[in-house]
Each structure stands twice: as C-alpha cells, then as structure tokens.
C-alpha cells in the first residue's frame with residue numbers, strides 16, 4: 001500500500017511499488033494532463049513536482065513518492081480555477097502548438113519561478129533544457145516565463161526583465 | 164486538383180433544436196457517379212463545409228481538418244466568420260466527425276487511400292441529420308499546408324459569404340425592404356432607413372428555406388476585419404491546464420493497456436514466441452500475435468511493457484538482415500551511375516542545352532550532397548484505443564486521416580465501414596506520421612481478441628524504429644560559370660523521388676538546366692515528413708548555389724538577388740530576410756551568417772541564420788525569416804508556424820540521423836536521436852509579406868530553407884562546407900576554422 005498526496009488529495013493505492021509514478025497518475029488516478037513522451041527521462045513531458053521539486057515521473061518509482069506531496073498540471077491553478085501566472089502567460093504569448101509537451105513545460109517553468117523569481121536567460125536555459133518541444137515553441141516559452149515572472153511581481157527587485 | 168470541377172452550392176435546414184445548419188458543397192465533376200453511391204438521398208452533392216447558427220446567435224464552424232497545433236481550426240473559423248460578418252466573440256469550432264452513415268468501404272478506400280493527388284471528400288451526418296463532409300484526404304501528402312489554400316479559400320470563405328447572402332435575403336423579405344439597403348456586421352443585420360436591426364439567428368430559419376444556389380462575392384483584403392488580425396487560438400486554454408484530450412488520454416470503463424514489439428527488420432514476421440515465459444507476470448491478460456508484431460495486453464502500460472520486454476520472440480529471416488546504411492548509400496551511387504551509363508535517367512526538367520553549355524564553360528563547379536533517413540518523432544508516441552462491442556468498432560486516436568484510418572480498420576476486421584466509429588482527439592504532433600494507420604490497425608486487431616476496450620501505446624523505441632521515414636538521398640551537381648561567375652548551366656542528378664514534383668526546381672534565371680533522378684528502392688518504409696521532398700532539395704540546391712557564389716567570389720545574398728532579376732516577388736522575400744538580419748553588419752568572432760530561399764506549397768520563404776561555433780559545435784543563435792504566403796490570414800499563427808518549421812528543420816540539420824544497421828533502425832529514443840532544446844534554440848524574427856498572390860501554406864514552408872541557411876552560415880564562419888547532414892557528424896574545431904584561409 002502506497003500513500004500519495006496529489007494536488008492536495010490523499011490516495012491509498014495498491015500498486016507495485018516499482019511502477020513509475022507517471023503510470024499511477026495517468027492510469028490509476030486518471031489524471032491525464034501529465035504526459036508520456038520517452039520513458040527514459042529525456043523529454044520532460046512527464047514532469048510533476050515532488051515536494052516542490054520538478055521530477056521526471058516516468059523514471060520515478062511510486063514508492064519514492066510514498067508519503068510525499070505531488071503536484072501535477074491539474075493542481076497548478078487555484079481551486080477556484082484562477083490560472084497560475086505561468087498558464088496565463090502561456091495564453092498571452094500563445095505558446096502551445098500541438099500542446100503535448102506543454103504540461104511538462106508549465107510544470108518546469110512553475111518550479112523555476114518558485115525557486116528563482118527573476119531568472120536570467122541562462123537560468124531559463126538551465127531549467128528548461130530537459131523539456132523537449134517537438135513543435136519548437138521554445139522562443140515563446142522563454143517569453144512566457146519572463147511575462148509570468150513580471151506578473152508575479154518578481155520584477156521589483158531592481159533587475160530588469162528582458163523581452 | 165485538376166480533375167475536380169469545383170462548383171459551390173448550398174443546402175440548409177433547421178434542426179429540431181432550432182439550430183440552423185448550412186452546408187456548402189463542392190461537386191466532384193466527372194466523379195459524380197462514384198460519389199452518388201455514397202449518398203443515400205437523391206441529392207448527390209458532397210458537402211465539404213458546414214456551419215451552424217444557434218438560437219443564441221452562436222455561429223459554429225464545422226471544420227474538416229485535424230488540428231495538430233498549426234492552429235488550423237482557428238484560422239478556418241476566421242475565414243468563415245470574416246465572409247459571414249460574424250461576431251468573432253460568438254464563433255465556435257467543431258471538428259467534423261469521422262463516421263459515416265452513407266459511405267461504403269470500397270468508395271471510402273478509393274477516396275481515402277487511392278486518388279491522393281487531389282482532395283477527397285466524404286459524407287457524414289451532423290447532429291444525426293444532415294450530410295456533412297469528411298476529411299481532406301490530401302493531408303496525407305501535404306499536412307496542414309493545404310487546409311488554408313483548399314478548405315479555407317474554396318470552402319470556408321465561400322460558405323461564409325453564401326450564408327451571409329441568404330441571411331440578408333431573408334431579412335429583406337421579413338422587413339420588406341430591398342436587400343441592397345441592408346448591412347451586416349457582428350452577426351447582426353441592420354436597415355439604416357428604418358432603424359431596424361436583428362440577430363442572424365432571427366433570420367436563419369427563413370434563410371434556410373432559400374435553397375437556391377448562390378454565387379457569393381468574396382471580400383477584398385482591405386475589407387477584412389477578422390482576417391489579418393491576431394485573434395487568440397481557441398485550443399490554447401485547454402493546452403495549459405492539462406484538459407486537452409489527446410488520443411492517449413482516452414479513458415473507458417474496464418479499459419486495459421497494450422504495447423507491441425514489431426520485427427526490428429522491416430518485412431520480417433513473427434516466427435515464434437514463448438508466451439509461457441510471461442504467464443503469471445503481474446497484470447498480464449493476453450499475448451497477441453499480430454503477424455509482424457507481438458502485443459501484450461495487461462492491466463497497465465507498465466505491466467504490459469515489462470512483460471513484453473521479458474518475452475522471447477523470434478522473427479523470420481529476410482534478405483535485408485545484413486543491410487547497413489553504407490550499403491544503401493552504395494546502392495544509391497551505383498543506381499545513379501547506372502542510370503547515366505544506360506541512358507535511363509528520368510527527367511524532372513530540361514531547358515536549353517545544359518551539356519553544351521557545360522562543355523564551353525569558363526569554369527565548372529561540381530559537388531555531391533547526402534542526407535540521412537529521418538524519423539518524425541512527434542512528442543506523443545503512436546497510440547490508439549479500440550473497443551469492439553455490439554457489432555461496432557470504436558476507435559479513439561489522433562490522426563491526420565480519420566476516414567482513411569476507419570476504412571483500413573474496416574478492411575482488416577472485415578466490417579462494414581459504417582460500423583467503424585473513429586473519435587479523433589488532439590494530435591500530439593503529426594508532421595506526416597499520423598497519416599499512416601499502422602498503429603490503429605494494430606489496436607483494432609488486439610481489441611478483436613478481447614472483450615474490453617484496449618489502449619495500445621507504443622514505446623518511444625517502437626515509435627522511433629517503426630516510423631515511415633523521410634528518405635535518405637544523394638544529390639550531385641554540375642554547374643557552368645561564365646567569366647563573370649554567373650551560372651550558365653545547372654545539372655542535377657539525385658536519387659529517390661517522392662513528392663511534390665517541383666521540389667528540386669530552383670527559382671534562379673539559369674538558361675540551361677537539366678534536373679533528373681534515378682530510382683533506387685530500399686526496404687525502409689517511406690513517409691511524408693514535414694515539407695516532404697522540399698526538406699532535402701532545399702538543402703541540396705541552396706547549398707550548391709552558395710558554393711557557386713563563393714567560387715564566383717561574390718556575396719551570397721547579392722549573387723542570389725541578381726539571379727532573381729526576373730522575379731521581383733522572390734527578390735523581395737530574399738531582400739527582406741537579408742535586411743532584417745543586418746546582413747552587412749559585422750559579426751563577433753566565431754560567428755557566421757548564411758542565407759537560403761525556397762518555395763514550397765505556394766509560399767516563398769527566405770531565412771538567414773547566425774551561427775556560433777563553440778568548442779567544435781555549431782549553435783544557431785539567431786534566425787531571420789521572411790515569408791510570402793500571399794496573405795497571412797492569422798499573422799501570429801503564421802509566425803508560430805515559421806518558428807516551428809525553423810526549429811524542426813534545425814533539429815534535423817544539426818542532429819537527426821536514422822541509420823540502418825543489420826536491416827533495422829539503429830536509433831531508439833531521444834538520447835541517440837537528439838532534439839534541439841531551449842539552450843540551443845535561436846531567437847527568431849519573422850517578417851510577413853502580404854503580396855496578394857495566391858494563398859500558400861504555412862505549416863511546412865518554414866522548414867526547407869533553414870538547413871542550407873545553417874550550413875551556409877557554418878561555411879561563412881569556418882570555411883568548412885558541410886555536404887552531408889546532420890552537422891554533428893562533422894568536426895568543427897578550431898583547426899578546421901584555420902583552414903578557411905586556404906579554401
């Protein structure tokens with residue numbers, strides 16, 4: 001028996017503890033926003049937060065998350081439905097194309113901004129280069145992160161936000 | 164589209180809900196006999212565009228194309244709304260359903276799979292009442308690039324204008340005023356003289372009675388209020404909160420999961436497997452022999468994958484078991500040589516006398532280029548959910564060709580196609596891959612062996628190794644230059660031609676040209692890849708013209724410019740990209756700049772790349788793009804497609820290489836088929852030129868020119884001419900940079 005707290009809800013699950021978290025989230029819990037892309041930690045489509053840290057759920061056994069807090073794309077907006085600043089910036093910059101990678105991109109960007117309120121281009125490169133976008137939305141993702149950083153009021157530190 | 168006589172006419176009717184449906188038909192000229200059988204009623208028209216007007220005045224555009232992220236739903240709805248003078252805030256979009264009441268398999272097959280050189284339309288019901296259209300099957304060839312020029316121009320705009328005319332006529336009758344005195348705007352009709360005004364919905368039922376054919380007048384671009392603006396795409400909100408439903412997100416009661424392993428060598432079949440080896444593994448339900456693949460069905464994907472990985476499978480031997488990539492290139496060379504020796508070169512194009520011009524040239528330049536096989540690698544691995552119940556087969560997947568897929572499944576399961584229902588989700592990338600139904604057929608066959616719904620998911624490894632690949636190819640050039648360095652002859656031989664025919668043509672004014680090819684079949688399955696043959700020929704021709712400019716001692720931009728004197732349209736695109744890039748400004752050390760131009764799917768695109776050479780690697784730092792697609796219906800969508808095409812093309816040029824080892828694909832996942840990532844993604848600036856010429860595509864034309872622009876930039880930085888892709892095969896370290904002086 002494994003206990004997972006996902007987006008504030010606690011689940012007791014009877015799963016093989018070695019099953020990657022990705023499949024528990026998608027199949028057992030039916031939260032399909034988190035995506036499968038490669039299965040070997042190469043693309044970031046499956047990114048979720050484990051106790052606030054972005055992880056690749058496709059290579060993270062469920063037992064690693066036992067008793068921990070998990071956040072998925074479904075848990076980023078407020079319970080009332082107000083979008084996270086990153087989600088709103090994604091709409092404003094019209095970031096997604098096919099959209100398949102974007103749950104992972106949003107989760108990586110949210111984690112970046114939670115740890116670094118005013119990321120530089122180099123910070124964005126470092127935080128986001130694990131997430132592949134086959135549709136090539138990188139320039140818009142970069143703009144989206146800067147816009148979200150500004151919206152979160154993180155641009156009052158004296159540093160300028162480019163772009 | 165030559166075989167179709169396009170004649171638009173309209174049909175309409177009121178549904179019980181009060182919703183009024185208008186259908187615009189395209190009548191398939193000399194194919195009417197075949198189409199007639201498709202339709203149960205005596206109206207033999209095939210409808211390709213529908214729109215609905217609801218009592219609350221919402222206009223719904225029913226769009227016969229899948230949205231793969233190119234924003235086609237939004238753009239097509241804009242085209243309809245523009246001509247209809249609809250209120251954009253009250254416009255919705257619906258993708259046409261893919262099951263048919265009135266089609267039969269033979270016809271569907273003919274339309275979906277057979278005559279792929281022009282659009283094929285099939286019928287269906289909307290709200291279970293009216294015939295509607297199906298899919299544009301020619302997406303198989305050209306993907307998103309045809310939806311705007313064909314469906315949009317010939318369908319959506321005509322539908323909007325025709326419906327508007329009918330609404331105005333109905334209002335004129337209701338108010339008893341001349342129709343010329345009425346105006347329409349924002350889904351309302353007004354009569355200035357009497358001050359009357361009413362919503363479209365008020366007149367829609369009466370308008371639907373006006374079943375006369377109409378000859379609608381389309382607007383000029385200077386009358387547009389919706390087209391040409393940057394409206395927000397309607398699919399974006401669901402793609403930022405995880406709610407967008409892709410094929411892989413289908414969830415059904417009692418559903419199980421499956422995964423497959425096909426024979427690594429194309430063409431081999433399953434010889435034997437030992438199902439006992441995995442009996443008793445957790446969750447395993449069934450092992451299915453699919454002929455060329457084995458599937459394991461389990462309670463979850465992970466369990467199915469674990470079991471499949473432990474299953475000993477033997478495949479049959481084939482004559483291709485020893486084939487290496489080098490053998491394939493050797494075969495290409497031999498077939499090219501043989502074509503020349505035997506005089507059976509296949510001519511693509513011949514003008515003037517290239518051989519004679521070559522013989523009397525001041526100087527001759529020769530070069531040979533090659534490109535590898537490429538995989539599509541869309542982010543969402545192939546998947547399909549299938550469920551056979553109550554005599555029907557239901558499918559949930561993402562496809563560029565829903566009706567063709569349904570037809571293939573009907574054939575394999577020997578079912579009537581009307582009992583195959585395909586639910587198309589969002590596509591997690593298509594790029595041509597999702598025009599091939601292999602994964603859907605597999606899912607249906609697995610589902611036919613069990614009595615519950617099954618979701619088949621391919622591993623990334625399976626996706627990489629069982630794609631339909633962009634061909635590998637070799638292209639050889641000879642050019643004659645006169646004493647001023649101007650080319651007087653252009654001879655090009657290449658191998659492996661697919662589509663479209665004009666891909667190897669050059670825009671330059673060279674009087675003597677001979678372009679020809681040799682055939683050289685391999686066992687590697689071929690597929691439409693973003694921009695199809697343009698993806699290789701732009702690299703070949705725009706690299707070689709760069710070599711000519713260098714040999715002539717001339718600037719790469721101006722050399723092209725002068726050779727385009729006969730075509731101001733091309734010149735404008737070229738010059739716009741060059742000027743946008745600040746072509747004549749100095750670059751930092753270890754940087755280079757390259758340019759290329761290419762026309763594809765009716766759009767002309769020129770691109771400039773600024774590359775940095777760092778520790779032997781080429782990193783594209785900035786890209787500049789000028790595009791003339793006639794008119795950009797949705798400018799931000801056009802920019803997004805250029806950005807996407809550039810990054811897709813740069814990924815291929817820098818990294819992508821599918822190579823054959825012992826008959827099978829050597830690569831397996833993103834570690835050995837790497838992707839361009841954020842840290843190497845260039846800044847991109849796009850200039851849109853609205854020339855007013857015929858509407859061209861957007862989804863594909865951004866890709867072809869970027870590879871040659873990149874290698875030309877690398878040459879500019881290093882003096883090293885890359886004639887074989889991908890770039891990462893080449894050593895670009897400093898020693899090579901020094902060799903620039905002696906080139």
Ligand code: FES
Nearest residue numbers: 037038043044058
């Ligand atoms: S699916 Fe987990 S990183 Fe690709």
Ligand code: FES
Nearest residue numbers: 098099133134135
């Ligand atoms: S939006 Fe398609 S993969 Fe990123």
